[in-house]
Amino acid sequence: MDSKQNRPAESASTLTTASGSPVADNQNSITAGPRGPVLLQDFHLIEKLQHFNRERIPERVVHAKGSGAYGTFTVTHDISQYTKARLFSSIGKQTETFLRFSTVGGERGSADTERDPRGFALRFYTEQGNWDLVGNNTPMFFIKDGIKFPDFIHTQKRDPHSNLKSPTMMWDFWSKAPESLHQVTMLFSDRGTPDGYRHMDGFGSHTFSLINEAGERVWVKWHLKTQQGIKNLLPADAVRLGGEDPDYAQRDLFDAIQRGDFPKWNVYIQVMREDEAQAWDERTGWNPFDLTKVWPHKDFPRIPVGVLELNRNPENYFEEVEQVALSPANIVPGLGFSPDRMLQARLFGYHDAQLYRVGTNHQQLPVNRPRCPVNHQQRDGAMAASGFGRQQNYATVESAGVANSGFGNGDAGWALEGTTGRFDGRGQEDDYSQAGNLFRLLPADEKDRLTSNIAGAMRSVPDEIKQRQLAHFDKADPAYGAAVRAKLNNK
Structure with missing residues (x-):
């Protein structure tokens, strides 16, 4: 191998083109004489302008403005009776994490202090693959079925005629969807304007599954309680800061980590057995898989699991925070899904959004790359850098068949009943x-x-x-x- 391969052209400080060629002059374009026009042959100029024109990838339709940091999750309590996931295998075990906070409805240039839910999207880089717990700072949401999601988000964005935010659109939707009332109450309470990201809780929000070594399932909800204490902004302060320092939450998080004041959250689960789910539904009339509902703590107490600490700022915001591609579909053995209609829609929607925004090979970027071996037959596409080389690009068919290891990551599935159709629960469900x-x-x-x-x-x-x-x-x-x-x- 050539010892000069991949070596910087002159030194680490030598400016080069993206292909590595040294740049002779970064201040003056090539011209036809001192007063002449610029020549097309000035590739360095052309490359800089071309890249500048393409510096923005499509912003997220929701959660467009965000902040992120790396950290560690440490197991403090044994939950192996509920899950076989290796990241929970022993007390004291640590897993690297990345957490992206965000507002929901605003554009990338909006203020951090606007009245809005906050995204709380947490990635665990486990030895079995990436697990993404993609939630919010509220335990409930506005709607219970993903088919309404594009319509709901359109009401939170801009009127197509005026290009202005429209209270009429917002309240028209909410007033016709009483299921939204629980989240609306949370949104317009003090919790709707949290004082930065460090002083708010996080929730997986949806109902998920845990599966143990015996293949037994329990339903579960994830809670992350801030050790910094809940702090919220009064409405006048939120408006003032939105004008004076629209990046208030980003600044607070970055500066805290930079000075070694690492924020922490205690991680808990609520657990509901499958038989309890049916009994609770019959007793209360509340569907345990309804995202507009919460499980009362008196019925399903929080069980401690571990501690999350954020302790490292990203080196490059765009590469790591803007290009991080999170999806609730990313799980590992011992974790699973539920019949939650909103979750089922997000399992498709989030990954599809990342394919559109970042590209078909977004999992190969450093912030998205699993910290464990990867083996699949997906090849080619823009920006492919997987390193598969000459490896086979198709799966060998086993002529004798294969043993069924269950759905996906060893999830044995859950029983279904009834006839397929579109079932409208309005009028029968308790939204109040x-x-x-x-x-x-x-x-x-x-x-x-x-x-x-x-x-x-x-x-x-x-x-x-x-x-x-x-x-x-x-x-x-x-x-x-x-x-x-x-x-x-x-x-």
């Missing part, structure tokens, strides 16, 4: 009790801010939409509707 419970849990001053925030956001919408939404507040708790109504009438 949990929203009312959340309202009643809030202290008086937080109730006052919640209802003031809602009234302020609804003031400009048509009366028909106001009345429709007020009826939902009334059903959750008469005091809820009365407070919002009084503030709307007090113009």
Whole structure:
């Protein structure tokens, strides 16, 4: 092998083209004489301009603006009775992680302090592959079926006529989807404007599975509780910071890690056995796989699992934070999914978004690359750098058949019943009790801010939409509707 291969042209500081050729002059274009026009042969100029024009990949449709950091997850409690996943195999075991925080509805240039849910997307680089726990800072969501997701997000973006954010679009959707009330209540509470990313909790939100060595499944919800304590911004402070320092949360996270003040979260699970799921559904009328619902802690206590610490900032924001490609479809043996309709849609939607944004070989980028051996027959496509070389690009067919190892990562699957179809539960499902419970849990001053925030956001919408939404507040708790109504009438 040539000893000069891959060696820098002159020294580590020598400027080169992307192909490695030394650049003679980075200040002056090649021209036809001192006053003449620029020549097309100036490849360094052309390459710089071409790359500059292509520096932006499509931004995420949701979660466009975000911050990220590396860290470690350390097991503190034994949950091997529930899962065979090796990252939980022993107390003290550590796994490298990457966590991306984000706002949801804003563009990349929006303010970190806007009233919005926050993405909480956590990757574990395990010895069995990447596991992505892609959630939010809330344990519930606005809708329960992914078929509504594009419509919902369109209402949170810009009106196609005015290109402005539209409260009418937002409240029109919410007022016709009472399932959203639980999350709407959380959004307009103090939790809707967290004080940076370090002072908020994280949730997997969906119902997932854990599978143990015996092939037994339990349903599970993931919780990450901040050790820094919950802190939220008052509405006026959130607006002020949005103008003074729109990157407030990014700055706070980066600076804290840079100075060695590493943020930590305690990781917990809630566990529900399959027989408990049916009994709980029959007793409460709440579908355990409904993303607009939570599992009460008194029925399903939190079980400690470990500690997450963020301790290293990325070296390059674009390469690591912007190009990280997370998907809830990325799991490892011992973990599984559930019939949660929103989760089922996200299993397709997130990976497909990364194929569009970053490319068919996005898993080969350093931030996305598994920390374990990879073996598959996927080849070619833009930016292929897998290193497979001359390896076979097709799977050998076993003429005698193969032993069935179960679905995917050893998931034995769950029993199904009924006839295929489109089942609409509206009118039979309880969309109000949990929203009312959340309202009643809030202290008086937080109730006052919640209802003031809602009234302020609804003031400009048509009366028909106001009345429709007020009826939902009334059903959750008469005091809820009365407070919002009084503030709307007090113009």
